[in-house]
Amino acid sequence: MTEDAEERPGRQLGVAGVLAVGVVLLALTALTYGLHRLPHGAWSLPVALLIAGAKGLLIALFYMHLREQRASNGLVLLTSVVFVAVLLTVCVLETRTRFAPTVPPGPFPVEPLPGRLEDPGGAKPPGPAGPREP
Amino acid sequence: MPPEAVTEHWGSEGARRQAAYLGMWVFIATEVLLFAGLFTAYGVYRSVYPEVFRAAQLTMDVGLGTLNTFLLVTSSILVALAVHAVRGDRPGLGGALLLAAALLGVVFLAVKGVEYAHHVKEGGLPGDAYRFTEVPRVGASLFFTLYFLLTGFHALHVTVGVGVLTVLGVRSAAGTFGAGYATPVELGGMYWHLVDVVWLFVYPILYLA
Numbered sequence: 604m605t606e607d608a609e610e611r612p613g614r615q616l617g618v619a620g621v622l623a624v625g626v627v628l629l630a631l632t633a634l635t636y637g638l639h640r641l642p643h644g645a646w647s648l649p650v651a652l653l654i655a656g657a658k659g660l661l662i663a664l665f666y667m668h669l670r671e672q673r674a675s676n677g678l679v680l681l682t683s684v685v686f687v688a689v690l691l692t693v694c695v696l697e698t699r700t701r702f703a704p705t706v707p708p709g710p711f712p713v714e715p716l717p718g719r720l721e722d723p724g725g726a727k728p729p730g731p732a733g734p735r736e737p
Numbered sequence: 738m739p740p741e742a743v744t745e746h747w748g749s750e751g752a753r754r755q756a757a758y759l760g761m762w763v764f765i766a767t768e769v770l771l772f773a774g775l776f777t778a779y780g781v782y783r784s785v786y787p788e789v790f791r792a793a794q795l796t797m798d799v800g801l802g803t804l805n806t807f808l809l810v811t812s813s814i815l816v817a818l819a820v821h822a823v824r825g826d827r828p829g830l831g832g833a834l835l836l837a838a839a840l841l842g843v844v845f846l847a848v849k850g851v852e853y854a855h856h857v858k859e860g861g862l863p864g865d866a867y868r869f870t871e872v873p874r875v876g877a878s879l880f881f882t883l884y885f886l887l888t889g890f891h892a893l894h895v896t897v898g899v900g901v902l903t904v905l906g907v908r909s910a911a912g913t914f915g916a917g918y919a920t921p922v923e924l925g926g927m928y929w930h931l932v933d934v935v936w937l938f939v940y941p942i943l944y945l946a
Contacts, residue, residue, distance in 0.1 A: 621821055625814035632810055636803050639945045651941035658810075659934045666817040667927045673755065676762045683766035687773040695780040 614671040624665045631658050754920060761924045765931050768894075772935050775890065779883045779942060786876030793872045793880035794943065796861065798852060802944035805848050806936065812841035813933040816902070816926045823909055823919045831922060832910030838929065839902035842895050849892050856881070887939050894932045901925045 616624070635654050638647070664670045669677045747753035783790045819834035855861075860868030863885045867878035905925045908914065914922050 615824065616817075616821065618818065618821060621814070621817045625810075625817070628810050628814070629807070632803075632806050635806075635941060635945065636799075639799065643946065647946035648941065651946045652938065655937040655941055658937050662813065662930050662934055666813060666930045668758070668820075668923065672758055676758055679759070679762040679766050680769075683769040687769060687776070690773055691777050691780055694777050695784055698781045698784045 615668075616665055620665070624661055628658055628661060757920050757924060761927050765927065768931055768935075772887075772890070772938075775883065775887050776938065776942070779887070782876070782879045782883065783942075786879065789872065789876035790880050793861075793877045794945075796859075796869070796871060797944045798855065799944050801848055801852050802940055805845050806940045808841050808845045808848070809933045809936050812838040812845075813930055815841070816929050819906075819909075820919065820923055820926045823914050823922045824916060826916035828909045828912050828914050831914070832906045832908075835902050835906030835909060835922070835925075839899045839906060842899040842902065842929075846892060846895055846899070849888065849895075856884075884943055887943065891932070891935055891939055894935070898929045898932045901928060 631654050635651055638650060663677075663680060669680070744750050744753050747756055815834045815838040819831040819838065822828070822834060823831035860866075860870070861872075861881050861884075862868065862878075863882035864878060867881060869877065869881070902925060905914075905922055909922060
């Protein structure tokens with residue numbers, strides 16, 4: 604067995620370390636709530652998510668034992684986080700830069716097309732394409 | 738102690754533990770991607786209906802959301818202490834801490850149930866069931882659809898986690914785990930921390946900003 608497959612037990616947290624990380628987590632939670640109580644603007648969401656990210660990093664490193672494990676385990680988590688970032692960024696950027704009329708309407712009832720008010724069925728989606736069955 | 742045959746299969750105790758951790762991290766990565774779909778849907782629809790989402794968000798009970806955040810963070814600390822205790826060959830203490838964390842999980846679910854009852858009473862329901870007159874504009878039903886999907890999926894994970902912690906706690910108190918075999922407690926703890934981390938992101942986007 605290669606040496607790098609071993610854990611690093613020397614990096615395990617003691618009780619004081621576990622409690623110290625816990626106090627920081629509770630303090631950051633209180634900070635998130637405290638900032639929410641203050642007047643806040645457009646930066647409130649990025650700041651709140653940044654604090655959540657810091658808490659997540661602390662939990663992954665110390666409570667989920669990444670710090671004592673080999674780096675490839677962290678690579679698995681990092682890969683998933685990168686894919687989440689790509690998915691979120693591309694989708695939100697695409698939505699925010701759309702030409703307004705191409706944004707799909709909300710979930711309100713479909714209104715009949717002008718001139719077809721007498722026919723409520725006119726607003727239904729067309730049937731499936733392809734040759735009609737005899 | 739793990740069965741010898743299992744350790745022999747992996748060649749060494751270190752390799753067995755590494756395989757267990759790696760498997761758990763792959764599982765956690767799939768869970769992260771599951772929730773990523775919902776977070777992305779939230780981000781997209783919030784971009785389309787920013788004012789309505791803000792108005793719907795203002796009707797959330799921030800006090801209960803914050804209480805639940807503190808409950809989960811505290812339970813995570815208890816689980817971390819439990820893992821430390823079991824690794825230090827004190828499975829009795831570890832079991833008690835795991836059961837205490839599971840209890841906090843049950844309280845979390847109870848608080849969530851109170852919130853859901855408020856939403857049902859007000860009519861803040863997903864999709865066609867939406868009847869909340871306070872925020873009647875288009876898009877608000879989408880906020881509540883995503884609210885129930887995000888918190889519902891999360892509550893499902895909390896329920897599973899409470900079950901896992903309870904089983905691990907009882908078995909640990911019975912002396913099944915110890916310094917030589919703490920892997921199940923470590924992996925169960927990682928799952929609970931994942932549930933906590935997901936909530937840490939759900940909390941600000943649904944309740945705060």
